[in-house]
Amino acid sequence: MGGYDNGESPAATASGGEGGVILGVDGGTTNTVCVCLPAAMPPPESPRAVPVLSRAVAGCSNRNSVGESAALETLEQVMTQALTMANTDRSAVRAVCLAISGVNHPSDQQRMLDWIQDLFPVHAKFYVENDAVAALASGTMGNLHGCVLIAGTGSIAYGVTEDGKVARAAGAGPVLGDWGSxxxxxxxxxxxxxxxxxxxxxxxxxxxxxxxxxxxxxxxxxxxxxxxxxxxxxxxxxxxxxxxxxxxxxxxxxxxxxxxxxxxxxxxxxxxxxxxLCxxxxxxxxxxxxxxxxxxxxxxxxxxxxxxxxxxxxxxGVHPIRPEVEPAIGAALLAWSHHRKGQKLENGS
Amino acid sequence: MGGYDNGESPAATASGGEGGVILGVDGGTTNTVCVCLPAAMPPPESPRAVPVLSRAVAGCSNRNSVGESAALETLEQVMTQALTMANTDRSAVRAVCLAISGVNHPSDQQRMLDWIQDLFPVHAKFYVENDAVAALASGTMGNLHGCVLIAGTGSIAYGVTEDGKVARAAGAGPVLGDWGSxxxxxxxxxxxxxxxxxxxxxxxxxxxxxxxxxxxxxxxxxxxxxxxxxxxxxxxxxxxxxxxxxxxxxxxxxxxxxxxxxxxxxxxxxxxxxxxLCxxxxxxxxxxxxxxxxxxxxxxxxxxxxxxxxxxxxxxGVHPIRPEVEPAIGAALLAWSHHRKGQKLENGS
Missing domain, CATH: 3.30.420.40 (ATPase, nucleotide binding domain)
Incomplete structure (x- = not known):
């Protein structure tokens, strides 16, 4: 990729630097958090060292709770706000990870991808995941391997292997028996x-x-x-x-x-x-x-x-980790590490 | 009591005869049924021999589901319809039993009593009960003694003794663990x-x-x-x-x-x-x-x-009974038997 290939207002991308920006969104049932990172940042030494450019918060973006159109409106709003706060705009976006509660099925994922592609530059990359993935990445510095257990109002166990296999258990809500939540x-x-x-x-x-x-x-x-x-x-x-x-x-x-x-x-x-996994x-x-x-x-x-x-x-062999940063940063680290691998491949070719 | 003591349109009470009419209402979460009986009927020989003058059906009257004002509107509507179908009107009403799902507390009961008293003649008698009481009465010919077990969408066990003590178990809905429903x-x-x-x-x-x-x-x-x-x-x-x-x-x-x-x-x-009870x-x-x-x-x-x-x-000593008539008739039989006892007392004094 490299450089600006969309031709739209390059001046506005100042705060992301030449490399543009990354958005990470943690969309929950209570609220939705979006953070903005510089796409060109070096690998951070610790979770707390991640150079967050901005952080915006909005309401619920679980389509099962508020309906699809309200959920998408909230997501667009929180991303726009994070970009504005980082003194940049949509044209600077290089990769986005939406980690959204209620995204449980490939068809949910595809609908979100179809929608988000129209919001950002054509060469940007998009990742739509269940919100559990952001929580996992927040504990593993964006590395997708292991299992996350979330137990707040609801509960879910979600695992990912290095070769991309995923599995979940629970996370189906109270009617369907999440008794550990x-x-x-x-x-x-x-x-x-x-x-x-x-x-x-x-x-x-x-x-x-x-x-x-x-x-x-x-x-x-x-x-x-x-x-x-x-x-x-x-x-x-x-x-x-x-x-x-x-x-x-x-x-x-x-x-x-x-x-x-x-x-x-x-x-x-x-x-x-x-x-x-073991x-x-x-x-x-x-x-x-x-x-x-x-x-x-x-x-x-x-x-x-x-x-x-x-x-x-x-x-x-279970190795418990309590994340030091919030799931939205996990989502952003995930998008950032995908983006980085893509850049390396391009530079290497 | 005896005779018409309210002075309003006695002609309209023709179908209830000189004794006026009784209303029994079974207000559930799915629908609400009101039946109208002649107040002066003799004790029926069997549940199926009850001389029902009319039967009207309306929607949900559980205030926990639809709110109090919608519930009261539905109740007024279904009673008015039953009276019209029986070719009579409010002035002929001698007793009403409202057996309503969601009436769980004396304060609920009192609010319903305050409301219904304004709809009917001053000398009429009113009974407000949980809908379980109507179901019990439908199996015991209006006699309040025993236990009823209702297991439909929800479940409740409700018992009454001859001296008026009541007790219930379950009936608290799915969040509160009605697992037998x-x-x-x-x-x-x-x-x-x-x-x-x-x-x-x-x-x-x-x-x-x-x-x-x-x-x-x-x-x-x-x-x-x-x-x-x-x-x-x-x-x-x-x-x-x-x-x-x-x-x-x-x-x-x-x-x-x-x-x-x-x-x-x-x-x-x-x-x-x-x-x-045993x-x-x-x-x-x-x-x-x-x-x-x-x-x-x-x-x-x-x-x-x-x-x-x-x-x-x-x-x-458990003696199972499957009622042959619907709970609304149980409610009406309950109001009728109270009315009959009252009349006997008045005639005897």
């Missing part, structure tokens, strides 16, 4: 409160703690509270109450967390097994990037530690 | 298909059967299908596929049905225990009215039969 943990806790109240289950401190947190006076009122707003994130926000109840010794809360740890570990094990003998090291509110924090009840312990019983 | 059974089956596909669970014929039913080509597409429309009834419509797969010997489908049977039985046992020694007979799509039909895999068998291990 923040939503899953909290919904099980709410169910336990209802069952204790109506006589189907054992008494639990979750009753007192959840009612206090929600400022309700009786478990009867939980039904109205639950269905007043179907947002998954609102339910998932109860996870800290479950963790603190478990830490104080509540057996019901402890069982919920142990079951969820097993669900999360099962999803990683399924992905690692399908991709043979080698033929099952003993090779492989990176496991851990992301999301359920896996963060250094609490007494260490959910991510328990998940890794469960996985290591099956695959002792 | 039609929605619960189908969501577990969808989860099993996803788990088989991503390597977390055993293979199952549910995959082939559910994909065929939904005309999808891969389990990947289930995520889009599931969240394209959040209606619980749409998910619950997959129950027959689960039952037929279980009948053909699929182990995963059989486990889902056995677990759901246990959930449904647990909910009845919890209610019966709290109300001591007497102090746990051996008294008590009526268990069985209602809803999951409990109907005479399939090889007999869900309601299995539920009764589970309950009878704990409470051998």
């Amino acid at each position: 923040g939503y899953g943990i909290a919904a099980q806790a709410l169910t336990a409160v209802v069952k204790a109240y109506d006589g189907r289950g054992p008494q639990t401190n979750l009753t007192r703690e959840i009612l206090r947190k929600l400022e309700l006076s009786s478990p009867d009122e939980l039904i109205g509270w639950t269905y007043a707003d179907p947002s998954w994130a609102r339910i998932a926000a109860l996870v800290p109450v479950v963790v603190s109840s478990a830490e104080e010794g509540d057996e019901v809360a402890n069982k919920i967390l142990h079951d969820s740890v097993q669900e999360l570990a099962d999803s990683v094990v399924a992905v690692v097994r399908r991709l043979t 080698g033929e003998d099952g003993k090779d090291q492989f990176p496991l990037v851990l992301v999301g509110g359920v896996l963060e924090g250094n609490k007494k009840w260490n959910i991510s530690g328990e998940v890794v312990r469960c996985i290591s019983k099956v695959f002792p | 039609g929605y619960g059974i189908a969501a577990q089956a969808l989860t099993a298909v996803v788990k088989a596909y991503d390597g977390r669970g055993p293979q199952t014929n549910l995959t082939r059967e559910i994909l065929r039913k939904l005309e999808l080509s891969s389990p990947d597409e289930l995520i889009g299908w599931t969240y394209a429309d959040p209606s619980w009834a749409r998910i619950a419509a997959l129950v027959p596929v689960v039952v037929s797969s279980a009948e053909e010997g699929d182990e995963v489908a059989n486990k889902i049905l056995h677990d759901s049977v246990q959930e449904l039985a647990d909910s009845v046992v919890a209610v019966v225990r709290r109300l001591t 007497g102090e020694d746990g051996k008294d007979q008590f009526p268990l009215v069985l209602v809803g799509g999951v409990l109907e039909g005479n399939k090889k895999w007999n869900i309601s039969g299995e539920v009764v068998r589970c309950i009878s291990k704990v409470f051998p």
Whole structure:
């Protein structure tokens, strides 16, 4: 490639330098983040050393939540904003990685590619991935090999091999049984409160703690509270109450967390097994990037530690990584490393 | 009471006769049914002998689904229509029983009572109940004693004692763990298909059967299908596929049905225990009215039969009843029997 081959306003690309810019987008259900990197940057020494030119934030870009046209509008808006903040424009874009929640099928991917190609210069390169890929890349410096486990409001395990094979497990939302997710943990806790109240289950401190947190006076009122707003994130926000109840010794809360740890570990094990990420003998090291509110924090009840312990019983080579940068930077590093390989090939030929 | 004490258009009450009319309303999440009975009818010999003057049908009246004002509008509309069809009007109304899905709390009940009192003559009597009460009354000829188990899209166990104590279990919707419901059974089956596909669970014929039913080509597409429309009834419509797969010997489908049977039985046992419906020694007979799509039909895999068998291990006095009339008639019989007792008291004094 090399130089400007599109003829549009080269002056505006100043901040990206001669090499133009790279965009990385992490499109989630809560919000969408876009970062802009210089395409010609040298390989950064550490994740925190990545020279981010700008960072823009917008709302939800999951088409399953807001519909396709609203999602595309949000994506265009956040990319335009990041370019403006970096004192450049669309003509400077060399590569874009869109890592978008809800992109689960090749047909979703193709539709996004068709759309984005019309926004940027003809020679730019585009990569459309599930948002899990950005999270993986944020822990591996853009290197696509290993498995990522995301457990926030939802949960997913997603793995990629060096030769481009991918596999996922879970990530299908609460109706389809993501019981290890923040939503899953909290919904099980709410169910336990209802069952204790109506006589189907054992008494639990979750009753007192959840009612206090929600400022309700009786478990009867939980039904109205639950269905007043179907947002998954609102339910998932109860996870800290479950963790603190478990830490104080509540057996019901402890069982919920142990079951969820097993669900999360099962999803990683399924992905690692399908991709043979641990080698033929099952003993090779492989990176496991851990992301999301359920896996963060250094609490007494260490959910991510328990998940890794469960996985290591099956695959002792699991190498846990907690990313130091956000997934949008992972997406940008991914686009940047593809772009760099392409440049090397061109320069070499 | 006796005679017309409201002074409004007595001529219009012709079809109800001199005694006026009774309205029974069964307000569900799918639709709302109102029936009109003559207030002065003698006790019917059988449920099918109830002399129904008219029957009107409208849409959803669950305030949790459509909001309070839409729910009240639907209720007013369906009652007006039933009165018109019976060639009478509001002035002839002697008693109304509203049995409405989503009425779970005394404050819900009071708001409905405040509202309905303004629609009808001052001396009329009003009863606001959960829709489960209408289903119970439809199996007991308006006699409020026993337990009803409803398992359609949702599930609930609801019991009433002769001295007016009530208890319920489940009926809290899918987020709060109604796993015995039609929605619960189908969501577990969808989860099993996803788990088989991503390597977390055993293979199952549910995959082939559910994909065929939904005309999808891969389990990947289930995520889009599931969240394209959040209606619980749409998910619950997959129950027959689960039952037929279980009948053909699929182990995963059989486990889902056995677990759901246990959930449904647990909910009845919890209610019966709290109300001591089976007497102090746990051996008294008590009526268990069985209602809803999951409990109907005479399939090889007999869900309601299995539920009764589970309950009878704990409470051998369980006496299953399958109502011959719809819940709206149960609601009307309930209002009629209250009205009749009131009349007897007045005539006796």
